[in-house]
Amino acid sequence: MTEATSRSLEGKTCLVLGAGGFIGWNLIQRLRSDGAAIIALDIRPALEDCPADVEWVEAGLNDRDVLADLVKRADTVFHLAASSTPASANADPAGDVENSVLPALGLLDMLTESSARLVFVSSGGTVYGPEVQVPTPESAQTDPINAYGVGKLAIEKYIAIDRRQRGLDAIVLRVANPYGPHQNPMRGQGAIAAFLYRALNGEPIEIWGTGEVIRDYVYIGDVAAALSAAASYDGSHALFNVGGGGGLSLNDIIGKIEPLFSQPIRVERKPGRVLDVPASILDISRASEHLKWRPVVDINTGLGLTLDWLRERFGPAS
């Protein structure tokens, strides 16, 4: 990452939608170091450790007037807001459509009246089909594995139409499985956070199935760097995979977590879920070539940083 690139958001106004979430918190740190002015929007109140120079607006994507005013002030809009998780979207696809797809359409209308760039975080782990090549390039078939992925894909497609027909400036990042500090280990997303939390508190780690399911984990600081790079990219691509560059099985992760603890960690194995795709790894060569981005935090370093944060926030009172 050259100095020119890393400072290219200097003086720009970045609007972060869903700023109170895992990616949001980390993106804010990154954008501040990039020199950007930040407006953070979230339905939650300002994070307690939110820097004072961040303008926090407690509102949602359905607060149309508030949002429209903020969009007008922004050079870049990062859309990370997600009212659903994969689990909640799959349990209630219609709710996901109402709470994710419809608000995104409202945002697109506002954006076509501005010159701001949209950076949209899609789901690299769910939009591709169960039968694609691995590692999976952006050109692979999109047969989402669940309703969460269909919602993300639909938003991607609406964005693509507005790019072609209304001149919208937009980049879509299909992000793999991010992990790292500020991922809530109790939210049911993120095996790494959940495993570390359980090990930290002396609880058994639950593995569903053989543990050989392979996923693409990417450190959140690297994801934030990719989002920043997308904001200042000025080529013709509009879609990039963002992943860790490889895959790890749950058993691999257990093996890497064990040495971080002095006491042995317990693992409970349970019957496998049939819905799992055996291996999901993104091909990140396009982002590497065109965004000049690649993940730089290796898994051992990332696990250590994540454990440090979890210990401080959620560790046993020792």
Add this chain to the structure above:
Amino acid sequence: MTEATSRSLEGKTCLVLGAGGFIGWNLIQRLRSDGAAIIALDIRPALEDCPADVEWVEAGLNDRDVLADLVKRADTVFHLAASSTPASANADPAGDVENSVLPALGLLDMLTESSARLVFVSSGGTVYGPEVQVPTPESAQTDPINAYGVGKLAIEKYIAIDRRQRGLDAIVLRVANPYGPHQNPMRGQGAIAAFLYRALNGEPIEIWGTGEVIRDYVYIGDVAAALSAAASYDGSHALFNVGGGGGLSLNDIIGKIEPLFSQPIRVERKPGRVLDVPASILDISRASEHLKWRPVVDINTGLGLTLDWLRERFGPAS
């Protein structure tokens, strides 16, 4: 079409959603000749020429209790209901999501509690991208050219998930541009109906652009036959293109319409729309091989049948 295939719906109960529309009317004729019992659902009152043995239910997809009861009685559910046209969906994508995507999700929930087969009519003219190969196979990239196509594609993807995860029995047909009797020439869909209507009434035919844009026209009777074939198909494919097997430009159509009239027809040419894809033709080899279906009504015959119907319904009082 062998006798065995054409009668394979004998005694089956077919529920036709959106029965009062262009495809619906023609499908009902076909299903009756197949020997099926028919329940027709539409928000409109029963068609005046609706056969007496068709059970007509005046209701919409949002009348959940009514619909759920009908689904329970059906062996096959044909979902043709479309509250939006490409034009209305593009003007109001959120409205299309609310009125097309959400009701379809409700229907899917009902279907997974039954053993009925779903046959869903998707849009062969809009779900593929502007840059796909022509003729276009089912495996081509889906980058819908407009919001109407995104809505259809999202429904397709939800169907695919329910097939994999909930055992839904479903076939999706991506239908090209159907034309023929019972297509309303005033609804803004269907160049052939609009052209014939104008010529019939001595009005000029409007051509936007060069008239060299190529589309895939398929006679409605052939579409109805494909829907019927999909209902009784028992292979593993779940997605078929349904088209005319070739393409025609608007100028080609003008050339074929002219000889049908004794007086010369007038053509007014206007500046072109930039949104048009130059050529859209579906590859129908999968349907040909596996559904044992292919279009049998050639364009000249189809134009004549369409003109006969239009003359009777909309022609000048002469």
